[in-house]
Each structure stands twice: as structure tokens, then as C-alpha cells.
Amino acid sequence: MPRVSQEHLDARRNQILTGARACFARHGYEGATVRRLEEAIGLSRGAIFHHFRDKESLFLAVAEDDAATMVATVADNGLVQVMRDMAARAHEPEITGWLGTQLEVSRRLRTDPLFAKRWAQRSDAIAQATRERLERQREAGVLRADVPIDRLQRFLELAHDGLVLYLAMGRSVDDIEPVLDLIEEAVRRR
């Protein structure tokens, strides 16, 4: 039997994550049954769970995929840009649905320490990228100098989480851009 190429493995992994994301977005965490995951991904459960240990691992892999994209955007353009990108896609049910599914697991984050630990790796990566970006901005002199960086970081994280909740709850984000400007302005040098 020939060895499966890395390229093939990566393509298969992407197929699984894309289908799983759509399925979680549409049906929520509990509603994304193994049968629905099979349909959305177009592979048998055997093939899916050859790549991912279980549904929880699959969910966390989709979330990690998001986190990697966010980290890249934060590094280049900051957390407010992540918010602008989210707001621009607020009309897509897959975006709001997937954010909503992340809210649904909040109970497990509070009650299941192992799950919380796995999730925290995702949040930590974003937090670190935000911090590094803020440090570079402070060195460049564009950041306000009177407030410690960790306070500005948490302020931005709070605003980001607020937008997540806004979108997941189906609230309108019409004219949100000037509000995001206000957030950006609050961390900048006057």
C-alpha cells in the first residue's frame, strides 16, 4: 500500500473542517449529530474519526482553525480589524451560526476543566498576538502611553467579545463601523 501523501492528508483535513464548521453553524453543538456531520462533510464516520478523535476534538479543531486566521489578522492589522471583518460578514448565516455555536459551549467551559483547558489554548494564542501587536504599536508611538498594555488588551478583548455576542444574537450591526472607530480611538495616542 502506498503511503498517503501529506498533501492528500491536508486536503482531507480541510474537507472535514469545512463541512464540520457548516454543520456546527447550522445545527449547533448538540444538534450536529454524527449523521449530520457525515452528510455535511461527505465522508463516513469512520473516515472522519480517523482524523479527529471525537466530536469535541472536531469542534475544537474548527475553533483552532479560526484562531489561526485571527492570529494572522491581529499580527498584521490588530484586533479591531478582526472585528471589522466579522461585521462585514454579519449577513452570512454560517458566520453568525458558528459564533452562536461557540456561545452554546459556554456551560461546558464553566463546568468541564479539561474542555476549558483545550479551549484556553485557542484564546491564549489570540491574546498573545494582541499583546505583541500592542507592544509594537507602543514602540511605534501610536498607542496612548498613559494606560498599561494589559489594560488596553482586555479592553479590546471585551469589545471583541461584545461584537461576537451582538452577531450571535442576531442584533443589527448596521452602522457599527463608527463604533469600531471609537474603540480604536480609545487605545490610540491623542
Next chain:
Amino acid sequence: MPRVSQEHLDARRNQILTGARACFARHGYEGATVRRLEEAIGLSRGAIFHHFRDKESLFLAVAEDDAATMVATVADNGLVQVMRDMAARAHEPEITGWLGTQLEVSRRLRTDPLFAKRWAQRSDAIAQATRERLERQREAGVLRADVPIDRLQRFLELAHDGLVLYLAMGRSVDDIEPVLDLIEEAVRRR
């Protein structure tokens, strides 16, 4: 048969809402079965649903109860004070659990227009109180004058929602006070 006094009705209603809140906070929306609601409230399903049409109405009544408290706090001290009060109680599982249960219904808010409409009455009351408070503050000259009130209002709502998500996801709010100061400062006259 003597008529039931208003006082008795109010006491009964309070008993139901208090028990229901604890039950929703602990078990989530789906997990708060009728049996568990009976146990938490200490009344039979017949007695409970004599006062509230169904579980959804009970859930919304608890949420409206919250909204009334929030509206009073906003009117007196503003939305940031609501956030300070929430943060001060972040260690209480009943608080974070109840916030988490509100997140769990986000899917229904996006997919069930009637439910969304009932929920919106709650949000609208808080939004209006926030707006009125901001208008009074602008007249008093303590608010920054260069940004329209509706933008400041949405900024504060976004920050508030961010704190809700923070707490519901079990994230630490240690040292959050200076971050709330930053939010307050962003809407004030310099």
C-alpha cells in the same frame, strides 16, 4: 371562595421566578425540565403554569425581571454601573450560569422571529434607559460632545455584551475595574 389577594399573587410570582432563575442558571434552557423546575420552585407544574403559559414565557419573565433591575440601575448610575455590579458577582455560579443560559438561546433569537420579538422588548427597555441617561449626561455637560449619542450608546452596549460573554465563558474578571474605568472615560468629556 375568597379572592386571592394581589399580595399573595405577587409573592407566588416571586417564588416562581426565583426558583426558575436558579434552575435555568444551573441546568441551562434545555436542561431545565419541568420536573427540575417543580423541584427548584417547590410547586407543582399545575401551579407554575397557572401563572406562566409555558417554559418560554417563564424564561422570558425571568429575563424581564433582570431587565427591570438593569433599567433602574442605568437610570440612576448608567450602564457601566450595571457592568460593575455584574463583575462584583462574577464568582457566583448563579450569575454566570444565568448569563450562560441567555447565550444558549441565541440560536432561537436568530431562527424564531416571535421569540426574537419577545426578547427585543427586554433589550429595548434597557436601550431606552441607556439613551435617556446619556441625554441627561450630555445636557449636564459631562459627556463628550464630538460623538453622537447613539454611537456612544452602542459602544456601551457592545462593552456590556462583552462582559456578559466574558462572565458566561468563565473567564477571569480579576482587575476588570480599571478596564471599566477606561470604557467610562471613553464616553466622557476630556
